[in-house]
Amino acid sequence: MLLLSISIAYTFFTLFLIIKWIQLKTVDALAASIPHLRITVVIAIRNEEKNIIELLEDLNRQTFSSAQTEVIIVDDHSTDNTLSIIQFFQQRAIFTLHVLELKNYIPVPLSAGNYKKKAIEIAVHQATGELIATTDGDCRVGKYWLNSIAQYYQTHQARFISGPVTFHAEQTLFEHLQTVEFASLIGSGAVLLATGMPVMCNGANLAYSKEAFMAAGGYQDTAGSPSGDDIFLLQKINRLYPGKAFFLKSPEAIVHTRAKSSWQEFLQQRKRWASKWNLYQDKTASLIAIFIFISNFSLLIGLVLVMCQLYPLRMFLIQIAIRFGIEFVFLTLVLKFLNKQKNIPFILPLQLVYFLYVSLVGLITHRKGYEWKGRKLK
Incomplete structure (x- = not known):
């Protein structure tokens, strides 16, 4: 009866998401004129020599006024040629480009997880734009990216904007499955934010007013967490400015990045993400994370009980069919918005293993320590 109750609750939750x-509402960024305001794009990077030039070229192609665009890149102790590549690009940048080296701003070593936060804080403090947009050094942005953000910021008087992110250039089955899984996070995070529950966002595509960042105190009270700078900032700004945090559902605002190439990298990333759920000041986020884990872990328990002939096989298969069917609808909707229709055939393969993956990540999250960009974090 408990397994059935959990299954019913999850079904209604997914229906709610759909x-x-x-x-x-899907926003068409091409339908309005280009807004007049100054934007500062903040990019904290570490060892991105293979990717950074593509992002810089994307920023050079923005339809948003280059005269109103400032880009501040903070190099976080890169050990490759990232810095020299950026400095060479400065000669042909059509926007204002500032390159800062984090080592010049921190007199003493920080705990491993605080370098990126410090880099962003330094950049925001020096920014001349009223609107801050952030992305990562391994991302690609479309030419209407800044225009779509600026329009939404002005028309909705937003203080925080969470944008859509997806993967591109997938080659392996593993990478295609990640695209589907990530779409579920983007879609559910968007819906929950739109209904007043800020539980997920991604630093690869965020925007917020400089005023709101300063009023929230930046990351000063999140130094104890090596991860979660994006969601913690969202929750703080949402408390200060109720109803002014939004998800920008616009195809022009989509940011692309790459999926993890190995299972080890993927697990390290998911451990990093999962490690922050119990630190949320907004307990709704923690409760949703627990509910998702329980709903998936219950499938694993149900499978074991069926194998031990302690739970009716027919009942279990009915629950699976209903769950998979309603998940398929939601994921299809989100993938179509992200222009990832080619990944729809990978929904079922992901569903067959997803409950095992969630159970595994949930059970190993309590184990301290993971790696990011060559640094070991706790």
């Missing part, structure tokens, strides 16, 4: 996703 309905709210459909109701969430």
Whole structure:
């Protein structure tokens, strides 16, 4: 009876996501004129020599006024040629480009997880734009990216904007599965934010007013967490400015990055993400994380009980069919928005293993320590 109750609750939760996703208006950034405001793009990077030039070229192609665009890149102790590549690009940048070296701003070593936060804080303090947009050094942005953000910021008087992110250039089955899984996070995070529950966002595509960042105190009270700078900032700004945090559901705002190439990299990333759930000041986020884990772990328990002939096989298969069917609808909707229709055939393969993956990540999260960019974090 407990397994059935959990299954029913999850079904209604997914139905809620479907309905709210459909109701969430898609914004056409091409339908309005280019806004007049100054934007500062903040990029904290470490060892991105293979990717950074593509992002810089993307920023050079923005339809948003280059005269109103400032880009501040903070190099976090890169040990490759990242810095020299950026400095060479400065000669042909059509926007204002500042390159800062984090080592010049920190007199003493920081705990490993605080370098990126410090880099962003330094950049925001020096920014001349009223609107801050952030992305990562391994991302690609479309030419309407800044324009779509600026329009939404002005028309909605937003203080925080969470943008869509997806993967591109997938080659292996593993990478295609990651695209589907990530779409579920983007879609559910969008719906929950739109309904007043800020539980997920991604630093690869964020925007916020400089005023809101300063009023929230930046990251000064999140130094104890090596991860979660994006979601913690969202929750703080949402408390200061209720109803002014939004998800930008616009195809022009989509940011692309690459999936992890190995299972080890993927697990390290997911451990890093999962490690922050119990630090959320907004307990709704923690409760949702627990619910998702329980709903997936219950499938694993149900499978074991069926194998031990302690749970009816027919009942278990009915629950699986209903769950998979309603998940398929939601994931299809989100993938179509992200222009990732080619990944729809990978939904079922992911569903067959997803409950095992969530159970595994949930169980190993309590184990301290993971790696990011060559640094060991605790």
